[in-house]
Amino acid sequence: MKAKSIKGNSTEEIKSALEQSMADGFQPTLAIAFISIKQDREAICNLLTEKNISIFGATTNGEFIDEDHSKESAAILLMDMSPDHFRVFFAEYPEKNYREVAAQLAANAKKLFANPAFLISGSNTETDGEQLLFGFEDIVGKQVNVFGGMAGDDYSFKEQFVFTNDKESSRGMVVLAVDEDKIMIRGKATCGWKAVGTERTVTKSEGNHVYTVDNIPVLDLTIKYGGIENVKVNDAAVAMEIAVNFPLQLQREFGDPVMRPGLLVDWDDHSFYCSGSVPQGSKVRFSIPPDFDVMEKVIKDAQAMKDNEMPEADAVVVFSCAGRILALGPLMNMEIEGIRNVWNVPMAGMFSNAELARATGGNLEMHNCTTCCVAIKEK
Numbered sequence: 001m002k003a004k005s006i007k008g009n010s011t012e013e014i015k016s017a018l019e020q021s022m023a024d025g026f027q028p029t030l031a032i033a034f035i036s037i038k039q040d041r042e043a044i045c046n047l048l049t050e051k052n053i054s055i056f057g058a059t060t061n062g063e064f065i066d067e068d069h070s071k072e073s074a075a076i077l078l079m080d081m082s083p084d085h086f087r088v089f090f091a092e093y094p095e096k097n098y099r100e101v102a103a104q105l106a107a108n109a110k111k112l113f114a115n116p117a118f119l120i121s122g123s124n125t126e127t128d129g130e131q132l133l134f135g136f137e138d139i140v141g142k143q144v145n146v147f148g149g150m151a152g153d154d155y156s157f158k159e160q161f162v163f164t165n166d167k168e169s170s171r172g173m174v175v176l177a178v179d180e181d182k183i184m185i186r187g188k189a190t191c192g193w194k195a196v197g198t199e200r201t202v203t204k205s206e207g208n209h210v211y212t213v214d215n216i217p218v219l220d221l222t223i224k225y226g227g228i229e230n231v232k233v234n235d236a237a238v239a240m241e242i243a244v245n246f247p248l249q250l251q252r253e254f255g256d257p258v259m260r261p262g263l264l265v266d267w268d269d270h271s272f273y274c275s276g277s278v279p280q281g282s283k284v285r286f287s288i289p290p291d292f293d294v295m296e297k298v299i300k301d302a303q304a305m306k307d308n309e310m311p312e313a314d315a316v317v318v319f320s321c322a323g324r325i326l327a328l329g330p331l332m333n334m335e336i337e338g339i340r341n342v343w344n345v346p347m348a349g350m351f352s353n354a355e356l357a358r359a360t361g362g363n364l365e366m367h368n369c370t371t372c373c374v375a376i377k378e379k
Contacts, residue, residue: 001082001378002026003315005065005346007075011043014074018047021078028078030086030176032119032317033057033163034350035074037153041163044074049165053078054088056176057163058121061152061322062351066340069325069332069349072154077348079315081378085182087112090164092172098128102135102173109177110139117185119176119317119374120148120356123160123169129356129366130276132173137364145180146364147187147374149319149352160353178376186310187374189357189367190301191259192294195249195285196225205280209273210248210262213284217270222246222262225286239265244326245290247369248274251283255358259369260284261323275354275368290327298371299338305375306342313375316340318349320371325351327369339373 004026006017022028031048035041037059048055063075089108093101102120109116122132129150136146151160162174178185200221204211210218219242223231226246231238239262247261262272278284306313318339325332340347357372358364 001079001314003077003079003346004028005075005077005348007063007065007070007073009073011040011047014044014076015047018051022051026080028053028080029083030079030081031055032077032348033074034060034063034076034348036060036063036072037161038072039074041161041168045163045165055164056088056119056121056174058123058149058151058174058350059153059161060350061155061353062325063349064336065348066346069336075348075350077315077317077346081183085378086176086178088164089175089177090167090172092169094171096126098131099135099138102132103138105173105175106136106139109175113177113179113181115180116140116177117145117180117183118147120146120173121151121162122173123151123162124171125157125160125353127171129354133356133364133366145185145187146356147319147372148356149350149372150354150356152322152351152353155322182379184310184377184379185374186305187357187372188301188305189355189370189372190298191256191367191370192297193247193249193259193287193290193369194293195257196288197286199251199283199285202278202280202282202284205278208275208277209271210278211269211271218262219265219270219272222286233267242272244323245287247287248278249285249287250278251285255363257285258365258367261368276366295328295331295335295338298335298373299342302339302342302373305373310375310377312377313343313345314377315345316343316347317374317376318347318371319352319355320349321355321369322351322353323369324371335371343375
C-alpha cells in the first residue's frame with residue numbers, strides 16, 4: 001500500500017496538494033482527514049469525493065503531518081488501500097445511547113470482515129468514549145483492536161464534528177473498519193506524566209464529577225501537590241493549569257494508569273469535572289508537570305512497538321491530547337518528529353479532546369494527556 005500526507009491552510013492549498021500527490025499516477029482510495037473547525041471542511045470533502053476517495057474525518061485542536069504541526073489548517077493522510085479491505089461507517093447518537101450505536105456499527109463491520117479492527121472518532125464533549133469502546137467489545141470481543149480520538153474545535157469546547165463524504169455530526173461517530181486478515185494495524189497509548197505522592201482514595205464522586213479525595217476537596221489537594229500559589233475564586237488561569245499540568249492518575253489493577261484531568265472547576269465546593277469517569281472508591285495519584293521524559297517515553301514506546309509488533313508500516317496515524325501541546329509547547333515538535341522517525345513513512349495526526357486506545361498491558365479505555373500512535377500496513 002502506498003501512502004502520502006498533504007496539508008494546507010485553505011481549500012485551494014489542499015486542492016493543489018491533492019493534485020500534486022496524484023500527478024505520478026497515485027490513486028488514493030481512503031483519506032484520514034483532520035481539519036480545523038475554521039476550514040471549509042465541506043469544500044475539502046467535495047474535493048476528495050470527486051476523486052472517489054472515502055473519508056474518515058474529524059475536526060481538531062491542531063493538526064500535523066510528518067514533523068510539521070500547525071493550527072487552523074487541514075492535514076490529510078492519503079492511502080491507496082484496496083476498497084475490499086476497508087469500509088467507513090457513520091452514525092449519530094442523539095439519545096446518548098453510545099454503547100448501542102457503537103455495537104451496531106461493529107456488527108455491520110463483522111458482516112463484512114471476520115476479524116475487523118477499527119479507527120474511530122466521536123464528537124461532543126458529553127460523549128462517553130468508554131461506552132463507545134464497550135460497544136465494539138460487545139460484538140467483536142475483548143481482544144478487538146480499536147484506536148482513535150475525540151474531535152476538537154480549536155479549544156473552544158463548544159461544538160466538534162466528525163464527518164465522512166456526505167455526512168457530518170456534532171453528536172456522532174465516524175468509524176474506519178479494516179479487515180485484519182488483510183491489513184495489519186497496531187497501536188499504543190502512552191502518557192508519560194509522572195506521579196507524585198502515595199495512592200489516595202476517591203471518597204466522593206459521581207461519574208466524572210470528583211468531589212473529595214481522602215475526604216478533602218480534590219481542588220485543594222491538587223493545589224497542594226502542584227505548589228500552586230495565590231489562588232483566587234474563578235481563576236481561569238489556575239483552572240487551565242490544573243487541566244494541563246496536574247491530571248489525576250487513575251490507578252488500574254492491570255496496565256498503566258489512566259489520566260483524568262480536571263477540565264471544569266466548581267469553585268463553590270472545590271470539586272472538578274474530569275474528562276472521564278472516576279469511580280468512587282478508586283485509587284488515584286497526583287501528577288507533576290511534564291518534562292522531556294514525557295516525550296521520550298512516547299518515542300520509546302513507538303520504537304518498542306516497531307521492534308516487537310510492527311517492524312514495517314505503510315502509514316502512521318497519531319491522536320495526541322490537546323493538553324500535550326499546551327503543556328509542552330514548541331517541544332511537541334520533538335515528539336512528533338521522533339514518532340515520524342521510527343517508521344519513516346507518511347504520517348498525519350490531530351490534537352484531540354480524548355484518546356481511545358489500549359494502554360500498555362491494559363484494557364481499552366478513554367485517555368487524556370496521552371498520545372495514541374497507530375501503525376498501518378497492508379499485508
